Amino acid sequence: MKGLLETSRGSRPSPRLAVNAGLLVILALAPLYAALTGDPFAMTLFTRVLILALAALSLNLIMGFGGMVSFGHAAYLGIGGYAVGILAKEGIGSGFVQWPVAIAAAALYALVVGALSLRTRGVYFIMITLAFAQMTYYVAIGLDRYGGDDGLTIYQRSRFGSLLDLDNKILFYYLCFALLLAGIYLVWRLVNSRFGLVIQGARSNERRMRAIGFATYRYKLVCFVIAGAMCGLAGALLANHTNFISPAMMHWTRSGDLMIMAVLGGMQAMFGPLLGAMTLLLLEESLSRVTDYANLVLGPLLLFVAIYVNGGIDGLIGGVRHG
Amino acid sequence: MQGASLSVGAPSPQPSPRWGEGVRTSKPDRGDVRHDDKSMLYFIEQFLNGIQLGMLLFLLAAGLTLIFGIMDLVNLAHGSLYMIGAYFAATFAEWTDSFVLGAIFAIVATLAVGMALEVIAMRRLYARSHLDHVLGTFGLLLFFNELVRLIWGPAGMTLSLPGEMLKAVEILPGLFYPVYRLVIIAVTLAVAFLLYALVMRTRLGMLIRAGASNREMVGALGVNIKLLYTMVFGLGAALAGFAGLMQAPILTVQIGMGENILILAFVVIIIGGIGSIRGAFVAALLVGLVDTVGRAFLPDLLHVYLSESAAASLGRALSSMMIYMVMALVLIVRPEGLFPAASK
Numbered sequence: 001m002k003g004l005l006e007t008s009r010g011s012r013p014s015p016r017l018a019v020n021a022g023l024l025v026i027l028a029l030a031p032l033y034a035a036l037t038g039d040p041f042a043m044t045l046f047t048r049v050l051i052l053a054l055a056a057l058s059l060n061l062i063m064g065f066g067g068m069v070s071f072g073h074a075a076y077l078g079i080g081g082y083a084v085g086i087l088a089k090e091g092i093g094s095g096f097v098q099w100p101v102a103i104a105a106a107a108l109y110a111l112v113v114g115a116l117s118l119r120t121r122g123v124y125f126i127m128i129t130l131a132f133a134q135m136t137y138y139v140a141i142g143l144d145r146y147g148g149d150d151g152l153t154i155y156q157r158s159r160f161g162s163l164l165d166l167d168n169k170i171l172f173y174y175l176c177f178a179l180l181l182a183g184i185y186l187v188w189r190l191v192n193s194r195f196g197l198v199i200q201g202a203r204s205n206e207r208r209m210r211a212i213g214f215a216t217y218r219y220k221l222v223c224f225v226i227a228g229a230m231c232g233l234a235g236a237l238l239a240n241h242t243n244f245i246s247p248a249m250m251h252w253t254r255s256g257d258l259m260i261m262a263v264l265g266g267m268q269a270m271f272g273p274l275l276g277a278m279t280l281l282l283l284e285e286s287l288s289r290v291t292d293y294a295n296l297v298l299g300p301l302l303l304f305v306a307i308y309v310n311g312g313i314d315g316l317i318g319g320v321r322h323g
Numbered sequence: 324m325q326g327a328s329l330s331v332g333a334p335s336p337q338p339s340p341r342w343g344e345g346v347r348t349s350k351p352d353r354g355d356v357r358h359d360d361k362s363m364l365y366f367i368e369q370f371l372n373g374i375q376l377g378m379l380l381f382l383l384a385a386g387l388t389l390i391f392g393i394m395d396l397v398n399l400a401h402g403s404l405y406m407i408g409a410y411f412a413a414t415f416a417e418w419t420d421s422f423v424l425g426a427i428f429a430i431v432a433t434l435a436v437g438m439a440l441e442v443i444a445m446r447r448l449y450a451r452s453h454l455d456h457v458l459g460t461f462g463l464l465l466f467f468n469e470l471v472r473l474i475w476g477p478a479g480m481t482l483s484l485p486g487e488m489l490k491a492v493e494i495l496p497g498l499f500y501p502v503y504r505l506v507i508i509a510v511t512l513a514v515a516f517l518l519y520a521l522v523m524r525t526r527l528g529m530l531i532r533a534g535a536s537n538r539e540m541v542g543a544l545g546v547n548i549k550l551l552y553t554m555v556f557g558l559g560a561a562l563a564g565f566a567g568l569m570q571a572p573i574l575t576v577q578i579g580m581g582e583n584i585l586i587l588a589f590v591v592i593i594i595g596g597i598g599s600i601r602g603a604f605v606a607a608l609l610v611g612l613v614d615t616v617g618r619a620f621l622p623d624l625l626h627v628y629l630s631e632s633a634a635a636s637l638g639r640a641l642s643s644m645m646i647y648m649v650m651a652l653v654l655i656v657r658p659e660g661l662f663p664a665a666s667k
Contacts, residue, residue, distance in 0.1 A: 069454060116651065120658050123397070123453065127593045128654055131647040134586065142640025144632070252586055256399070256461050263458045295469035302462025306455040307447045 016318040020271045023278070027177060031170045043169050044241075045285055049278050050176040051237045054183050056261035056273035058230035061187050063259070064267030065196065066223050067203030068118070071126045072133025073258045075113075076106040076228045078140060078250035080235020085152045085245040089145075095158030095166070099236050106232020107225050109136075114224035118217055133255055140247035151246025158240055166240055176237055180274070183230055188270050190226070199223050264305060266314025275313045364498045369619040370612065375504050377611025378511035382566035383584060384591040384603040385518060386559025392598020393534040393555055396445065397453050399460040401563055401588065402581025403467035408433040408564020409571040409580065410471055413480040422485050429568050430561050437560020441553045449552070468578050479577035482568070507569050514565065515604060522600055531555060535598040587614075590646055594653050596660030605661060610646050617642035 027046070034042040055077050062068040083102035092098065113132045120128055146152045157166040166172050190196045201209045202216040209216050239245050248254070257280070265276025283301075287294035309316060387401050411432045416425025440463075448459050484503055491499040522528035530551055533541045542548040567581065574580065591610050595602025622638030629637065653661065 063454075071457075116655070120654055123391075123597065124593060124654055124658060126397075126453070127589060128651060130586065131590065131650050135644040135647045138640050138643035141643070142636050144636045148636070253582065256457065259454070260458055260461055263454050267454075293469050293473050295465040296473065299462040299464070299466025299469065302465070303444055303459040306451060306459030306462065307444075 014318055016269075016314065019275075019317050023271065023274065024181075031173055040169075043173060045281065047169075047173050047176055047241055049274075049281050050173070050180050051234055051241055052258070052261065052281065053274040053277035054176070054180045054237070055231050055234040056258050056265070056277050057180070057183050057187060058227040058234065059258050060262040060265075060267055060273045061190070061230070062220075062224055062227045063262055064272065065187075065191050065203065066199045066220060068220060068224060069126050069259075070117075070129040070224075070227075071252070071255055071259065072113070072129040072131075072136075073227075073231060074250045074252070074254035075133035075136040076110065076231035077235040077238060077254070077258075078136060078245070078247070079106045079109055080232035080237075081239035081245040081249055082140060082143075082146070082235075083232070084158060084236045084239040085154050086146055088154050088156060088158075089152060093156055093159045095160045095164075098158045099233065102236035103229045103232045106235065107229035110225045110228025111221070114221045114228075118220050118224065130252060130255070133250060133252065137247050137250040137252075140250060147246065149247060151244055151248070154239060154243045154245065157243065158236070172240070176241075179233065179237070184270055184274070186230075190223075191270075195219065195222075260302065264302070264312050266312030268311060269314035269318075272312060272314045279313060364495065365619075366616075367495065368498060368500060369616050371500060371504065371508070372619075373612035373615035374608065375507050375611070376615055377608035378508055378515070379566050379570055380584070380587055380591050380611055381515060381604050381607035382511055382562045382569070383588040384595070384607050385515075385600055386562040387588050388592040388595065388598055388600065388603045389531065389535070389555050390559045391592060393531065393538065394445075394449050394552055395538075396449060397456040397460065398445075399457060399585065400440075400463035400467060401559070402585030403464050404433055404437060404560045404563040405567035405570075405581040405584065406471065406576075406578070407436060407467065408567035409482065409576045410475055410480065411564065412568035412571055413482040413576050414475075416482055422482070422488075425482075426565075426568050430565050433564025433567075434557050434561040437564075438553050438557035440560070441556035445556060446549065446552060464582075471578055477578065479575040482571040482576060484572045488572075503572060511569070514562070518562075518600065527551075527554065587646070590650050592660075594650050594660055596662040599660070599662040602660055602662030609649070613649055614642070614646050617645040621645075 027050070030046040031043060034040065034046075055073065058076070059070065059073045062070055080102040083105045084098045087093075087098045087101060113129065117125055117128045117132065140146075141149050157172075160166070164171065164175065166175070191200070198209065198214050198216070198219045201214070202220060206216050235249075238249070261276035261280055262273050263276070264280060265272030265274065269275070284294060284298060287297055291297070305312070311318075383401065383405060387398065390396050390398050390401070408429055411429035412425050414425075415428040415432075416422050419425055419428070444459070444463065448456055451459070488503040488506060489501075491501045492505070494500045494505075520528075522531055530541065530546055533546075534548075534551060534555070538548075541551075563581075570584075587610060591606045592603055594609065595604070595606035618639075621642045622635050625634035625638045625641075628634075657663075
């Protein structure tokens with residue numbers, strides 16, 4: 001597990017290990033903090049951090065490791081959320097149905113989008129993924145039965161019989177936490193597998209990978225679908241968390257948020273998306289408690305990071321990455 | 324909508340910017356032809372509306388494609404300059420009590436903001452990756468939205484037109500069309516022509532074209548590339564601000580008004596081919612026409628097969644999606660856009 005926590009190629013202990021371990025301890029103890037201070041909002045905020053970290057993690061799998069810069073990742077979040085919302089509205093409340101449907105729908109959508117988009121390169125790839133996300137956004141607006149532009153309130157969270165009660169906030173929090181950790185573990189295993197090495201090889205030099213006999217298109221497509229499925233799950237969690245879905249979940253600025261979390265945290269790091277999501281959301285929250293104009297500080301801060309910081313927050317902690 | 328804003332600003336009390344479903348959600352001064360009249364006149368009116376939207380998109384896209392093509396910068400804050408242009412125009416028009424004076428001051432002010440922005444922030448971004456551009460300019464977008472809220476307050480503004488522009492003229496027997504929309508078409512065409520002359524006939528234009536096809540070489544030949552970049556960025560900003568102020572009397576001036584139209588402008592430059600002004604012109608007209616005409620006719624077309632309400636909602640969704648479908652199609656057939664910048 002030490003390799004995972006450190007997520008670097010070297011084996012020397014580094015500040016990164018301490019930061020990542022500390023991060024996990026903080027997240028594990030967050031409900032305790034909320035209970036002690038009697039601040040119910042802390043639970044909501046931290047649950048949101050975990051869910052969006054899962055979404056950003058899935059984006060980072062294709063963007064950070066695969067070099068596929070998708071500017072439409074909020075679409076998968078929306079599709080997962082809408083799967084839960086639509087099924088709930090139609091009277092199918094069981095999470096055993098809702099969640100697999102959410103994941104499958106997002107995966108299927110990713111298969112279609114990926115199959116078409118992966119034929120393009122660079123900026124054109126960024127824009128075509130954005131175009132597909134915009135189409136999905138407008139489809140959601142057109143769904144009059146499910147609230148159209150106004151969105152849809154979900155009156156009951158996914159039911160898992162007597163196994164899990166999602167209305168229990170602490171339980172829901174730990175469920176999100178567990179799923180995030182499972183996601184990080186999955187990405188770690190993937191990235192370090194033969195499959196992951198092919199993906200990373202294609203990021204650095206696709207022509208060479210093809211020349212030595214890898215059908216990079218298929219590898220990238222599979223990776224794209226895995227990321228979509230994972231983000232669909234995050235969408236299902238988010239719908240359960242907010243009890244509400246709306247097209248705004250899929251607005252392009254939401255895709256931008258996910259990208260920013262991944263870039264801010266550090267794209268080459270397994271814990272980067274979590275770091276990024278947590279930093280962005282906590283910073284936003286604490287700034288807005290101090291001032292009404294939080295983005296006057298946050299915006300230039302992002303600009304500063306973009307200009308001066310290499311490898312995001314993870315890059316700051318670990319110093320220069322070897323290799 | 325507040326329950327749905329999912330990350331930045333979710334818990335804060337501030338209202339999230341209104342996201343309309345496209346750029347043309349309110350149309351206070353459309354022509355007089357009735358919607359149910361499927362005559363040729365209605366089509367002509369919609370066609371003109373499409374041209375008008377296309378010309379505005381061109382103003383926005385021309386700057387974006389120059390900045391993208393020459394400095395290789397993905398600028399998500401371009402829509403902010405559009406918004407700032409509209410706010411400046413509304414303010415200056417109020418002070419000077421003249422629409423035209425307000426517009427002129429607003430263009431100059433947006434130009435200044437653009438050049439200052441380039442010197443302070445953007446030039447430090449050029450050497451970074453596209454992802455860093457997204458991060459940095461997204462930060463700027465947040466910053467400008469908040470700054471506008473601080474200066475002008477959260478409520479929108481209106482930019483009112485002089486009386487004679489509010490009228491409609493009979494351009495064809497039975498077809499009344501708002502004067503202001505005709506003015507937009509005429510003025511933007513003139514600007515497009517000037518831009519063409521600037522790029523094709525002047526020394527600055529020559530450098531711009533050279534920069535778009537080979538940046539390193541232009542620098543190596545001793546051109547003051549920093550100054551060129553600042554000027555190009557300022558030009559792009561002024562064009563965006565101009566688009567914003569021209570659109571301002573039709574829509575309300577509000578925070579976040581540049582966000583949806585920015586995406587349309589990106590669609591335009593991708594369809595047109597990055598770095599190509601001619602491509603931006605053709606693609607802007609294409610996008611403007613497809614969007615407007617689709618919105619006007621798809622619901623009725625679908626009504627032939629579907630019930631009225633189903634046709635209306637499906638038509639609305641489909642017509643918003645059409646330009647993205649066009650873009651996906653163009654990219655599949657021509658992966659570098661319609662007019663790839665020459666000699667790349």
